[in-house]
Amino acid sequence: MRRDIGGVVRNSLLAGAALLAGCAGTVNAPYPPIRADLSPAALARGATIFHASCEACHRGGDAETVSGAPLRELPSYMGRFHASNLTSHPTAGIGSATDAELARAIRYAVSRDGRLMVMPSYGMGDADLAAVLGFMRSGHPLFAPDSRPAPRSEFSFIGGMGFRVITGNEPVERPASGIPVPPKAATREYGRYMAHDVYDCASCHTDGYSPRKTEGDDVFAGGMAFVDPEGRKVHSSNITFHETGLAHWTLEDFTRAVRDGIAPDGSVLRSPMPRFRGLDAVEAQALYDYLRSVPARDNEVKGARPRLTATSVRPAWVAATGAETTVQGTTVGAPPEGSATAPGHGPQQNNVASTTSQGPAGGTATAARPPSPGNASDGDGVTAPASPAAAQGSSVNTAAAPARKPRPAAPKVDAPKLFVQLGCASCHGPGARYQDRLAGVANRSEAELVRWVRNPEQFLPGTPMPTYAELIDEPTARALVRWVKAGGPASLSSTSR
Incomplete structure (x- = not known):
């Protein structure tokens, strides 16, 4: 009886090993006859697709290039996986790869040595695929050569068997070429x-x-x-x-x-x-x-958010000029008239909250007020003493001076609350994965950091950091930046994430 059980176990292990070996075996997949398109329009299109669909997996952490990164999004029981080095290095990267080899990897998820990879296979049309190849060949800084080879991906025993059974160790069926790109339209x-x-x-x-x-x-x-x-x-x-x-x-x-x-x-x-x-x-x-x-499907996914109803209250996003504006219960003010706004965002996004209102998160939005009589505001929330003449009640001839509009007060911002509500604490709070990245903000100017907070994609197109320009204006971002530069995040508890 023991001998029979041992034989069953041994045969099962041998069968599993065979399946696992089959998972690592080579497959038959054609080489698409697609060549890199280096035209300006194609490079722009290729950059858009690459930043959205490829960069997040192939550029990890603080890396400035797509030199590969661990794929931690996959369950650990499947094995250990690492995205490939896509820099132009001739051996560690794709410098010696042909366009056809790269096109096969993208269209069929097949590696240069002929094995199926744990990555999506994209059925994009020939023109879009050529555009992506063009961007990868463009000399963009993302592809600057990096000599460090990416670690080899390895299936676990269970993961390998599962992958072999699910895929049949065969690439997806689609033509090697001749796939059209539909006309770009709102269809x-x-x-x-x-x-x-x-x-x-x-x-x-x-x-x-x-x-x-x-x-x-x-x-x-x-x-x-x-x-x-x-x-x-x-x-x-x-x-x-x-x-x-x-x-x-x-x-x-x-x-x-x-x-x-x-x-x-x-x-x-x-x-x-x-x-x-x-x-x-x-x-x-x-x-x-x-x-x-698409047919609607009833599937309540645990943890997915937000679940909106017909009466859900949304935050009061920065919108029409003159509208009251609150951000999760925080008043959003406006910069002085004529001040610069972030690139691509016009003055219609810079409004002054003029009354007290209840914010969507339950907080009270305090009205913006003019500077107090004894002080003059610099427009950034910093007050300076009034002139000596004014302080002493001296008579000053102002008949010829043109009337000046009072500058709006800086927004009253609860920076710690805003830091948590905007999700900053989940990445940069105590114990979070990007906590250390705030160490360098002390050496950067407020203006640069404000632009980064509102439009991080202008600095790093593939960044996972959200774009906050539509949610917070420049004065609010400046108040938040000052709190961060002063070491404010260190005062938060790890539970605030």
Whole structure:
């Protein structure tokens, strides 16, 4: 009896080893005859796709290049995985790879040595694929040579068997060439193309690991398991237009979330959701309308947020000139008339809160007030003593002086509260993964840091940091920056994350 049991166990292990070896075996996949397109239009298009779909996995931590990074989003039981070095180094990177080899990796998820990789395979059209190759060959600083080879990805015993069974150790079936790019327009056709073939929304927001899962009825219903940077298990959201999904999301809600990483309730979208910075109005409309056309699926994903209802109260986003503006219960003021705004954001985003109102998070927004009689404001919230003549009640002839509009007071900002509410504490608070990055802010100017807080994508297009320009204006960002530079985050408790 023992001999029989031992034989069964031994045979099972041998069978598992064979499956695992098969997982590591080479596969047959064609080499697409696609060549890098280095035209200006193609480079711009390729940059947009690469920043959105590739950079987050291949550039890790503080790296300035796409030299590879650990893929911690995958469950540990599957094994240990590392994204490839995509720099132009001839041996550690892709410097010696041909366009056809790179095109095969992108279109079929097959490595240069012919093995299936744990990465999405993209069905983007030939022109878009050529644009991505062009950007990868463009000499952009992201691809500066890095001689450090990326560690080899290794399946666990269970992960290898599962991967072999799910994929059949065969690449996805699609043509090597001749795949068109639909005309760019606010159509469902173009929206489907982006959701399935360019940004790969379908794979991440559909449960399971089968390469054919996006052909089933549960597509976009969410539930796929990931691991966030803090090591916590998270599941992708239901993005069908069901009550448990996006039923009450407006186009503006959707665009802000996908492009800037800010959900309708003002919270930060959970990792590993990327930011599609290059999404323009036409693409946003197409993607939104396509998802609305997908059959709604009832799937309440635990931890997914926000769950909006028809009466959900959204934060008062900075909007029309003259409107009252609060940010999670914090008054947002405006810079002095004529002051500069961040690139790409006009004066319509700089408003003055003129009354007291109740903020959406329950806090009270205090009215902006003019400077007190004995002090003059510099417009940045710093007050200076009035002139000696004024302090002594001296008579000053001002008949010829033109009337000047009083500068609005700086916003009253509860910086610690705002730091937590904007999600900054989850990345930069005590014990958080990017806590150390705040060490260098003391040597940077307030102006630079304000621009970084509001528009980080202008400094680093592929950054996962949300874009806050639409949520907080320059004076509010300046108040937050001053608190950070003074060491404020160190005063928070680790539970504030």
